[in-house]
Amino acid sequence: MRARRELSIRARLTVYFVASIAVILVFTGIALVALVHRSLVTSASTRVSDAIAQVEARLATSALPAQQALTLPMVGDVVVQVTNPAGTAVWAASSEIAGQPVLARAEPDNSSVTGLAVRPVTTPATRATLAVLSEGAVQSITTSKGPALLFGFVDSSSISHGVAVLLASVLVSFPLLLVLAGTLIWFGLGLALAPVESIRRRVDAIAARDLSERVPVTGGDDEIARLARTVNAMLDRLEAANRFQSEFISNASHELRSPLTTLLATVERARGIDDPQQWARVTETIARESRRLEGLIDDLFWLARHDEGRVALRALDVDLDDLLFEEAQRIRLVTELSVDTSGVAPVRVVGDPAMLKRMIRNVVDNAARYAAAQLAFRAFTDDGTAVVQVADDGTGIDVATSARFFQRFVRSDPARARTSGGSGLGLAIVADIAARHGGTARFVEVASGSCLELRVARVAPGPPSPGEES
DSSP, X not given: OOOOOOOOHHHHHHHHHHHHHHHHHHHHHHXXXXXXXXXXXXXXXXXXXXXXXXXXXXXXXXXXXXXXXXXXXXXXXXXXXXXXTTSOOEEEEEGGGTTOOOOEEEEEOTTSSSSEEEEEOOOTTTHHHHHTXXXXXXXXXXXXXXXXXXXXXXXXXXXXXXXXXXXXHHHHHHHHHHHHHHHHHHHHHHHHHHHHHHHHHHHXXXXXXXXXXXXXXXXXXXXXXXXXXXXXXHHHHHHHHHHHHHHHHHHHXXXXXXXXXXXXXXXXXXXXXXXXXXXXHHHHHHHHHHXXXXXXXXXXXXXXXXXXXXXXXXXXXXXXXXXXXXXXXXXXHHSSOEEEEEEEOOOEEEEOHHHHHHHXXXXXXXXXXXXXXXXXXXXXXXXXEEEEEEEEOSSOOOGGGGGGGGSTTOOSSHHHHHHHTOXXXXXXHHHHHHHHTTOEEEEEOOSSSEEEEEEEESSOOOOOOTTOBO
């Protein structure tokens, strides 16, 4: 089944705003019709009161006929009827309702200004007339025949006609207003979203061509400008990551090619060797280059996992002094270097044992690679921080530019490092592990040779991030 196609954000916003305006217009129309109806009713009541006052003034100076009802002229759209107090006889009436029987009677009403309220008399003879009359009012007056009741009514067609005209206007104009509003909103949103679409097209073109290009940033500090700056910052990170990935792949390929070339050359040369005594040199070369290749692949794998955030960090007690003593024993066994451990004091931290051991070993191997005859280890605490120093008596380095040695595939002496097995990854791993344990790695000034100092926080590191693997 085909997935339902969703409306674009422009269409959704247009529908939302038009629907909101429609709701507002509906309530506005209802309120407007009610207000106009109320105004018409109030105006009609005022006209009825004025007509009653005029008729009362006239009857106060005019005599009513004794036998027949007096016909009164119309006062605008108001009709009046004068009856006896009992409501049984009509003494006078407007020309429009002349000859009609009694249309209403009076009943007490304390809320009325006159104290009386109109009660229509609905009979077959009066039903048609009462249907077109509304807003009745009654007042007690004095005539030549004695006390009487003066009723006033307004023709309801004027009110209904006014309301009908207004309602028709609302029903016609409001849909037109909705169409106009929807059109303006559609084009307005198009103009507002045009910079976003421009950014999208530019990013699409940049991704297809060159990551060095950037999205133009408009002036001001509105949402579009902030979006453009955010996109440019993302492109900066993508370009840096792409450049780093390319350099990493190039450097890794170069490093892997060297031991593989040596292994292939050794194997090719071994094909023509008949003297069994020369096989010892062949196997030694193959073993050495294989170990170098294994170490390089292991370092690359660790860095890849670290970059992906998949290297878990355990929190266990680790004695750094024990790790240094183990490394000193190993160096004495595999090399002819002497190792001074007199400066190693007991130092315990909370961290990942495997990572810390790898960090110490990489530092020691780096120092042993450049040492002439001696290594010196130190371990102590400094204001809650564990400090490890590994020094060698080699030619030394320039401490001012030594930060670059902690970058990947960087060596102080590429030719000598490659001959001795260095790949330029060991100190990069050291810096990563130290940083993950809240510390740093750096070279410090010494009188002769070089000295690498590690500082590691003694407190427990934070918990591993979700999704990390051990």
